[in-house]
Amino acid sequence: MSALRVLQVSAFFPGHGGGIEAVAGALAARMPAAGVAMHWMAGGPREEWPASWPGVTVTAEPAWDPLERRLGLPFPVWSPAALMRLWRRVGEHDVVHAHDFLYLPTLAAMLFAALRGRPVVLTQHIGDIPFRSRRAHRLLTLLNRSLGAFVLRRVAQAVFVGLPVQRYFERFVRFRRPVCLVPNGVDHSLFHPPQTPPTGELRLLFVGRFVEKKGLRLLHHCLDLPGASWTFVGSGPLEPPAGPQLRLAGRLGPQQVADAFRTADLLVLPSTGEGFPLVVQEALASGTPVLVSTEVFEAFPGVDERCVFHVELRGATPEQALCERLQQLLGDPDRLRSARPAAAELARQWNWDATVQRYVDLYRDLAPAASHLLKSS
Template sequence: MHILMVSHFFESHLGGIERVAGHLSRQMIAQGAELTWAASAQDRAPVDIPALALPCVNPTEKLTGLPMPIPGPGGMAALWRAVGRCDAVVVHDALYVTSILALVMARMRGRRVVLIQHIAGIPFASSVMRWVMGLANAMVTRPMLWAADRLVFISDTVRRDLIGDPARRDYALLFNGVDGEVFTHIGPAAQRLPEGKRRVLFVGRFVEKKGLSILRAAAAMRPDISFLLAGAGPIRPASWGLANVHDLGPQKPAQLAALYRSADCLLLPSVGEGYPLVIQEAMACGLPVICGAPTDRADPEAGQFLRGVPVDLSDPDGSAARVVAMLDAPCLTLPERAQMAAWAAGRYSWAAMARAIMGLMAG
């Protein structure tokens, strides 16, 4: 089977969806599939996966933090040819132009499509952006969901938001995997900061929807806590002027695992999420997690370990106060952390997810 994997960026862009596409591509190749990964040429393509880099423009990311690579005529032609060479297409998230083009081309050429939906609506602080997002989901996302041959959700909260409860169409709920050789509670930890403060870790893109304004307000409220931010993006935490905020920049997987093992808590006060991969990785490393509600219910069985807090991007101070109160609440004990790590290691598998998706394509 020749599979065409389509995402908006390659994993070097450092986003969660792209990382999922990379993991699935490697697993499908390992399981015998012939695969090509198509994405915007804006970022470096992987060297170990056959890749099709599409020439695109991306005018919205710097302005709004919302990435939207748009292929030009050459990119569209290349994507058309790639769809024609494949047996099935795996599309990541419905709203991206690359996804829309891939699904339309696949329908025109009679190729089977599996759509993996990662997120639903994003409650931006701007009422205009909220309106645009709602309109886009109504006019694009939902028709895309119905046009795909098979539909996969990586989060039950996203599933409920987009196709209701009970669901209005067939779907598969498949959670992202975790690299168990890297993300484990047994292994080296990152060196602690010399001041010996509690360490709260954030991992993700430095963009509005990830709750950076809430992190900034929480750090200002609690100078006794060190806030470690791993990632990159248009927002610059170093410009906040807060001595307890440490911008670590992008981290490799082994570095992230060491940070998970050395921190006291993962804090992800984001909105509009599906089930961020960093939450699953932190769990596998035994790190307690505080995240924006309702992300804590993305995997109904994981709710026993996760703590969700209501966050509102239009009220960063109020949201930060709720986050700080959660930080001061009793945490998981060491035996409970070990139990969580073992549970996550057994539940989240890239190989199992890839196998299930390939089964949907064959069916």
């Protein structure tokens, strides 16, 4: 059986620091062993481009992004020459796999696939984001209900990584075929519990982009709570203010992120509008309990409340709700540290091999029509 030719398109590479591109990178790393010849196209600043990706052909494109700093909504713009290269690549592959519709590169890839008769697998990671700015929220809602609904109705296969985003779009989208819920996997060889659990002062950890949907504005109100220190891993426009109990670690490589999880007592990620953040799974696999929004908590396919704590942030005072929940947890250190075995056990349900196989099955199901078109083109 010849290798499937799959073109994967994401807005950025993992160097950008977001979960979507980290998932794209994890899939790309494992596709060659699954019999898939993958070509990965993405963009962003040159300093974020990978030198290579084992087993995968990579095309990196420069991008201009005028909106992320102003609205917290990244929208990288590719040049006409880059879009022409994307057009050619679409025609050379059996299946196009796009990550999230709300980016120019992925929108162009899906348009080109429709024009060239190539099936599209669209993994939609993000749904509604309750921006503080009413203008930004209205814009995103309009885009989701117009452009998003249009795209999701027409792709060959829509995939979601968490139930909240799936249910959000199911309210107003009629899909061509039943949607698939495919949770992200975890690399258990990298993310595993420490031999010696942390002791001493409690350590709180945030990992992700410093943007509104990750809850950065809410966290800014909780940085002076007594009884704990903070470490922030990542970068972005909403950088936390410096303080004696706060360390900004910047962007870290996978091994350093795994080490940060193992030395933390609690991952705090009050994000909204996300399917099921990968860093939550990786923290649990490292034996670190998590505090997430109730919205993310509801996305868990199987949950253990001994290690997955949640707070309702959809009320009138989310800042107060988050601070009060953190104070409760910080007041019971033994509860946090006794949660580590349950966290590691819960994470065993996620496996990248199983996730990759789900996608390969989808590719193979969709590829026969594309193969016929390729022979006649």
